[in-house]
Amino acid sequence: MDKGRLIVLEGTDGAGSxxxxxxxxAWLQELGLEVVRTAQPSPLPTGQLIRQILRGDLQGIDAAVVALLFAADRVDLAHRVMEPALQRGAWVVCDRHIASSLAFQVVDGQGGIEPAWITAINSRAMAADLTLWLDLPVATALQRIESRGKPLERFEVAETLQKVRQRYQEVFAAPGxxxxxxxxxxxxxxxxxxxxxIRQTVRELFALPERR
Ligand SMILES: Nc1ncnc2c1ncn2[C@@H]1O[C@H](COP(=O)(O)OP(=O)(O)OP(=O)(O)O)[C@@H](O)[C@H]1O
Ligand SMILES: [Mg+2]
Incomplete structure (x- = not known):
């Protein structure tokens, strides 16, 4: 059986990942493939801890600690969910991966975290087969976030989103x-x-059929 593929969606909050x-x-499933749908932060214990921090339920956690938690969650998710799925031939579709840490954690905190350290602590992360960067103007992203009507999270303000978008531009200009x-x-x-x-990109890259 063919090994599965890891497809990652990246972008600022509200990009639509x-x-x-x-x-x-859903489309990959229609093609007859087994699909595992996941996200970072993951639903695993470390991911839940990160979500509490992002919501502001846990305060006073240093940006470096948050970056380490993201790196830990990434390894845990790979070991427990992604690797077994890919081995049995399933395709994994994941919201966010290493590029999110290179964007969000680098602009987080006072002075931010150095990209080289983010790369170092993520050296055990799993490589994606495809990263889709959903790029859009910050004003449009904020409109979508606000129309969702949920409380805003740590990064969901225009100034931060603008910095995050700029970091994404840098990350994808010199990709690791x-x-x-x-x-x-x-x-x-x-x-x-x-x-x-997105379907067209995935179909062409992996030579998938138009329909089953
Ligand atoms: N292309 C689009 N046009 C208009 N609205 C969209 C589009 N894509 C998504 N939306 C809407 O924008 C909002 C944000 O989308 P979504 O939650 O998928 O973004 P996200 O990138 O996952 O955000 P977050 O990082 O905050 O989880 C949702 O309400 C969604 O219905
Ligand atoms: Mg989302």
């Missing part, structure tokens, strides 16, 4: 090995148009 990850997973193939997606487009562009 969850929406598009779900669409992509763990990102795999990189595709930039115009995430400001309508939902169906974005989904269609």
């Amino acid at each position: 969850t929406t598009q990850g779900d669409e992509l997973a 090995p763990l990102l795999g193939h990189i595709a930039v997606v115009d995430a400001a487009a309508a939902r169906d148009a974005v989904a269609c562009a």
Whole structure:
């Protein structure tokens, strides 16, 4: 049996990674593939701890500690979920991976965290086969986040999102090995148009059929 593939969706909050990850997973399933849908922070214990910090339920945690927790969660998720799935031939669709730490953790905290240290503590992270970067203007992302009507999280303010978007631009301009193939997606487009562009990229890269 063919080994599965790891496809990662990246972008600022509100870019649509969850929406598009779900669409992509459903389409891959229609093609007859087994799909494991996951995200970082993961639903595992370390991921839950990170979500508490992002919501502001746990305060006073240093940005370096948050970066280490993300790195730990990534390794835990790979060992417990991704590797077994890929081994049995399933495709894994994951919201966020190492590029998120290179973007968000680097702008977090006073002075931020150095990218080289982020790369070092993530040296055991799993390499993706494809990273889809959903890029859009910050104003559009914020409109979407606000229309969701949920409380805003740690990074969901214009100034921070702008810095995060700039960091993504830097990360994808000089990509490291763990990102795999990189595709930039115009995430400001309508939902169906974005989904269609993603399907086309995935179909071409992995030589998938149009329909089952
Ligand atoms: N192409 C689109 N056009 C308009 N609205 C969209 C589009 N994609 C997603 N949305 C809406 O924007 C909001 C944010 O989308 P989504 O939750 O998928 O983003 P996200 O990148 O996963 O955000 P977060 O990082 O905060 O989880 C949702 O309400 C979603 O329905
Ligand atoms: Mg999401």
